[in-house]
Amino acid sequence: MQALRDRLARITDLNHAAAILEWDQETYMPEGAEESRARQVATLRSFAHELLTDDVTSRLLESATPESALDQDLVRVTRKDVEKATRVPSELIAKMAIASGRSKGAWQKARATNAYAKFAPHLATIVDLTIQHAEALGYQETPYDALLDQYEEGMTTAEVTRVFSDLRDRLIPVVKTIAAAPVISDAAVHGNFPHDAQWAFGIEVAKQLGYNFHCGRQDISAHPFSTAFSITDVRITTRVDPTFFSPSFFGTLHEAGHAMYEQGIDMALEGTPLADGTSLGIHESQSRLWENLIGRSRPFWQHYFLHAKKAFPDALGGVDLETFYRSANTVEPSLIRVEADEVTYNLHIMLRFELEQDLISGKISVNDLPREWNDRMENWLGIRPTTDSDGVLQDIHWSLGAIGYFPTYALGNLMSTQLFDAAKRAIPNLDALTASGDFSDLLQWLRTHVHQHGRRKSSNQILMDATGSGLSADSWMQYVQTKFGDLYGF
Amino acid sequence: MQALRDRLARITDLNHAAAILEWDQETYMPEGAEESRARQVATLRSFAHELLTDDVTSRLLESATPESALDQDLVRVTRKDVEKATRVPSELIAKMAIASGRSKGAWQKARATNAYAKFAPHLATIVDLTIQHAEALGYQETPYDALLDQYEEGMTTAEVTRVFSDLRDRLIPVVKTIAAAPVISDAAVHGNFPHDAQWAFGIEVAKQLGYNFHCGRQDISAHPFSTAFSITDVRITTRVDPTFFSPSFFGTLHEAGHAMYEQGIDMALEGTPLADGTSLGIHESQSRLWENLIGRSRPFWQHYFLHAKKAFPDALGGVDLETFYRSANTVEPSLIRVEADEVTYNLHIMLRFELEQDLISGKISVNDLPREWNDRMENWLGIRPTTDSDGVLQDIHWSLGAIGYFPTYALGNLMSTQLFDAAKRAIPNLDALTASGDFSDLLQWLRTHVHQHGRRKSSNQILMDATGSGLSADSWMQYVQTKFGDLYGF
Numbered sequence: 001m002q003a004l005r006d007r008l009a010r011i012t013d014l015n016h017a018a019a020i021l022e023w024d025q026e027t028y029m030p031e032g033a034e035e036s037r038a039r040q041v042a043t044l045r046s047f048a049h050e051l052l053t054d055d056v057t058s059r060l061l062e063s064a065t066p067e068s069a070l071d072q073d074l075v076r077v078t079r080k081d082v083e084k085a086t087r088v089p090s091e092l093i094a095k096m097a098i099a100s101g102r103s104k105g106a107w108q109k110a111r112a113t114n115a116y117a118k119f120a121p122h123l124a125t126i127v128d129l130t131i132q133h134a135e136a137l138g139y140q141e142t143p144y145d146a147l148l149d150q151y152e153e154g155m156t157t158a159e160v161t162r163v164f165s166d167l168r169d170r171l172i173p174v175v176k177t178i179a180a181a182p183v184i185s186d187a188a189v190h191g192n193f194p195h196d197a198q199w200a201f202g203i204e205v206a207k208q209l210g211y212n213f214h215c216g217r218q219d220i221s222a223h224p225f226s227t228a229f230s231i232t233d234v235r236i237t238t239r240v241d242p243t244f245f246s247p248s249f250f251g252t253l254h255e256a257g258h259a260m261y262e263q264g265i266d267m268a269l270e271g272t273p274l275a276d277g278t279s280l281g282i283h284e285s286q287s288r289l290w291e292n293l294i295g296r297s298r299p300f301w302q303h304y305f306l307h308a309k310k311a312f313p314d315a316l317g318g319v320d321l322e323t324f325y326r327s328a329n330t331v332e333p334s335l336i337r338v339e340a341d342e343v344t345y346n347l348h349i350m351l352r353f354e355l356e357q358d359l360i361s362g363k364i365s366v367n368d369l370p371r372e373w374n375d376r377m378e379n380w381l382g383i384r385p386t387t388d389s390d391g392v393l394q395d396i397h398w399s400l401g402a403i404g405y406f407p408t409y410a411l412g413n414l415m416s417t418q419l420f421d422a423a424k425r426a427i428p429n430l431d432a433l434t435a436s437g438d439f440s441d442l443l444q445w446l447r448t449h450v451h452q453h454g455r456r457k458s459s460n461q462i463l464m465d466a467t468g469s470g471l472s473a474d475s476w477m478q479y480v481q482t483k484f485g486d487l488y489g490f
Numbered sequence: 491m492q493a494l495r496d497r498l499a500r501i502t503d504l505n506h507a508a509a510i511l512e513w514d515q516e517t518y519m520p521e522g523a524e525e526s527r528a529r530q531v532a533t534l535r536s537f538a539h540e541l542l543t544d545d546v547t548s549r550l551l552e553s554a555t556p557e558s559a560l561d562q563d564l565v566r567v568t569r570k571d572v573e574k575a576t577r578v579p580s581e582l583i584a585k586m587a588i589a590s591g592r593s594k595g596a597w598q599k600a601r602a603t604n605a606y607a608k609f610a611p612h613l614a615t616i617v618d619l620t621i622q623h624a625e626a627l628g629y630q631e632t633p634y635d636a637l638l639d640q641y642e643e644g645m646t647t648a649e650v651t652r653v654f655s656d657l658r659d660r661l662i663p664v665v666k667t668i669a670a671a672p673v674i675s676d677a678a679v680h681g682n683f684p685h686d687a688q689w690a691f692g693i694e695v696a697k698q699l700g701y702n703f704h705c706g707r708q709d710i711s712a713h714p715f716s717t718a719f720s721i722t723d724v725r726i727t728t729r730v731d732p733t734f735f736s737p738s739f740f741g742t743l744h745e746a747g748h749a750m751y752e753q754g755i756d757m758a759l760e761g762t763p764l765a766d767g768t769s770l771g772i773h774e775s776q777s778r779l780w781e782n783l784i785g786r787s788r789p790f791w792q793h794y795f796l797h798a799k800k801a802f803p804d805a806l807g808g809v810d811l812e813t814f815y816r817s818a819n820t821v822e823p824s825l826i827r828v829e830a831d832e833v834t835y836n837l838h839i840m841l842r843f844e845l846e847q848d849l850i851s852g853k854i855s856v857n858d859l860p861r862e863w864n865d866r867m868e869n870w871l872g873i874r875p876t877t878d879s880d881g882v883l884q885d886i887h888w889s890l891g892a893i894g895y896f897p898t899y900a901l902g903n904l905m906s907t908q909l910f911d912a913a914k915r916a917i918p919n920l921d922a923l924t925a926s927g928d929f930s931d932l933l934q935w936l937r938t939h940v941h942q943h944g945r946r947k948s949s950n951q952i953l954m955d956a957t958g959s960g961l962s963a964d965s966w967m968q969y970v971q972t973k974f975g976d977l978y979g980f
């Protein structure tokens with residue numbers, strides 16, 4: 001058992017080292033290093049893959065005698081990892097790492113210069129390798145099932161389609177009602193919000209929520225993300241628009257939500273493959289909970305608005321709390337997913353979910369993608385991007401080879417309200433605590449019911465144990481009805 | 491041969507990944523991650539060590555058929571690396587990596603709080619492991635020979651002692667003469683030198699010397715260093731004192747000199763173990779050449795002084811070129827090695843060389859060290875540190891386990907003038923070019939005669955081929971006589 005633990009610790013170290021190299025690539029790496037960095041990440045990832053899937057690990061898994069419940073989980077989860085990993089040849093893993101390293105750089109340049117054509121050949125390679133990857137992983141109904149399962153274990157294309165259809169049927173009438181209601185101005189979140197003041201304010205609030213900067217930090221990157229190199233080193237990134245408060249501030253709360261999940265994992269799991277989020281849906285539930293259910297709530301701003309006024313006297317000097325709260329919660333179809341309001345956000349996800357399926361099935365090609373993106377944006381949200389940088393090039397995910405990932409964002413939204421409802425039942429004065437800037441009870445509840453378990457519990461187990469029921473859109477729809485009914489008067 | 495190349499590329503990737511983790515540890519890593527980072531670096535280093543020393547590499551080395559002169563060098567140098575590496579058990583390598591990861595963090599804290607006692611147990615472990623390391627490496631006369639040889643292949647304790655004695659005999663009269671001469675004021679380099687202006691000025695000049703920021707970058711760290719993750723990713727760090735021009739500016743030129751060496755290596759060597767400096771002495775010759783022979787020269791400031799006046803109007807507005815040049819070249823015994831003048835610098839090195847030998851031989855203990863340091867500083871340089879932070883805690887090297895490293899700094903000084911003399915013979919108008927801010931001929935000469943070869947040529951070969959003679963103190967002593975004779979009138 002100790003030999004197995006040691007071997008898994010080494011594999012975990014290799015994967016975390018690769019994550020550090022990827023973080024550096026997004027934040028500080030000089031441009032000229034693209035090629036060598038892609039090779040280095042590929043070497044680490046393929047090495048980790050080889051070690052996980054070689055005979056030594058298999059023999060250790062067979063012969064190990066678990067000495068605790070933790071050991072049992074370690075063996076169980078690792079067996080599943082090995083089983084999945086052995087389906088994919090290490091040459092394919094290395095090819096994908098090299099391709100994504102290169103295409104990430106190409107995406108950054110293409111996005112900066114609105115030059116989709118320069119990214120397209122990289123994306124074509126990614127799609128081609130992703131199809132090979134899905135075939136290697138295996139699936140029951142459709143290759144897309146295999147891709148989904150990587151990020152949300154046990155989830156199928158059919159189930160997501162079913163949940164999304166249900167959600168859509170109930171959401172579209174709400175969006176229509178809001179569209180017919182008087183417009184709420186978002187003027188208060190636009191104005192003079194200096195870069196340094198936003199940076200400091202975001203970090204200050206993230207600290208107060210419970211993100212531990214002794215074991216974390218924030219940097220600038222083109223696309224905000226969070227990443228963990230150990231339970232004691234969990235980092236976030238943001239980008240700052242000095243004329244617009246929302247993207248950086250709510251982005252910081254979002255990434256801090258992810259980071260607090262990883263920071264809350266039981267230290268007994270440190271250095272093992274169990275010290276990770278159990279699924280991207282659960283991960284996203286944590287980021288959305290802090291970003292939206294807390295960060296965009298009235299009680300939150302009852303506490304923080306005076307702080308914000310002090311931090312941004314020019315923009316907020318003449319603004320009152322209610323105006324600011326409403327301004328931070330306007331619903332309006334917009335081009336950029338990460339800046340979308342809570343109500344229309346899931347439509348952005350459904351668009352990507354459809355496009356990904358069409359790309360993988362070959363129904364559309366990489367060259368069709370900008371037009372398809374723009375057409376569907378127009379159909380779904382009634383607006384058409386004027387540049388690819390604001391359209392098909394806006395997200396980093398495809399450049400990383402992360403196809404099948406997007407649906408987990410919407411699943412996370414649904415899970416966030418389910419968990420938040422359960423937390424409110426356990427902490428009846430939660431709103432009052434939020435209004436006093438005290439988040440410790442909520443964080444403690446999340447640590448107990450979600451964070452500490454890492455991968456020891458499945459996504460579905462977390463939901464069942466914490467809330468008493470499985471995935472459903474009911475809670476989220478009720479939240480939207482209540483909050484936006486209040487704002488838009490329905 | 492291709493299989494050997496692939497294997498060595500993987501090993502190189504692992505070592506470079508470890509270097510990236512170490513760079514991050516010095517620049518951005520949150521404090522809480524110390525323990526996990528030490529483990530991760532240890533894992534990567536020990537993997538690289540295992541791969542280098544296992545049967546597969548040995549068999550490939552035996553059976554490989556070199557297809558070019560480059561292949562021949564690759565096989566020759568790798569054989570020597572393997573031979574050296576197999577002498578050290580991988581457990582010891584891992585122990586040293588863990589110990590140095592921990593002691594680095596402890597050193598940083600101890601230095602910041604002037605608390606040597608908190609660093610001492612870490613240093614004791616380092617010394618103990620270093621002795622084991624020397625025994626494992628093997629030596630002819632003394633364990634210190636084995637340590638020296640790691641950084642300057644072929645160099646012995648006896649030879650360094652001989653060269654240093656010779657140097658001392660010729661240097662001490664010069665220092666005495668200067669001490670008796672009228673004091674030159676260094677007031678011009680002290681004053682209001684704002685952080686951001688220093689940062690920008692240093693980067694601007696480093697660019698003009700030829701340090702390529704497309705394949706490099708500068709960050710802040712407690713102890714400045716340069717590090718390479720590939721020929722296309724070579725980074726430097728600095729620290730900035732907003733009341734003192736010299737440390738950051740000359741430090742930047744120094745690290746840029748190291749970095750230009752690594753950036754100038756032939757791209758045909760990329761991803762191989764040959765793409766590295768051939769010895770620390772040669773490496774230091776490059777940093778000192780740009781820092782001192784160029785950066786502290788009169789022709790250099792004939793070009794740059796007007797730029798400096800623009801960048802630092804408050805501090806330099808009323809200063810003239812000659813006053814500034816003299817101010818940047820004062821000779822005065824000082825506490826901090828990296829801020830020492832050119833003339834006394836080598837005395838700092840000789841002090842460390844003696845203390846290291848005494849620590850390794852057991853003649854003094856780690857607990858004696860602060861007193862021994864301070865006593866010898868007083869004997870050698872006539873000044874006594876009032877805090878350990880300005881004394882025994884000033885350098886990062888011992889915390890990293892780099893004992894035997896310091897002598898290469900003085901060897902680098904000697905080599906720098908030898909190479910510079912040869913460059914001046916090849917470029918007769920070098921001073922005029924420098925005075926016009928054109929460094930391309932000098933950089934080209936260094937690339938041709940030093941940089942491009944990487945580890946294909948030994949330190950001694952580089953010197954012989956480039957200058958026509960081996961290591962000697964003559965050139966450096968003549969440089970000191972001429973430059974400081976002019977300044978101090980002897």
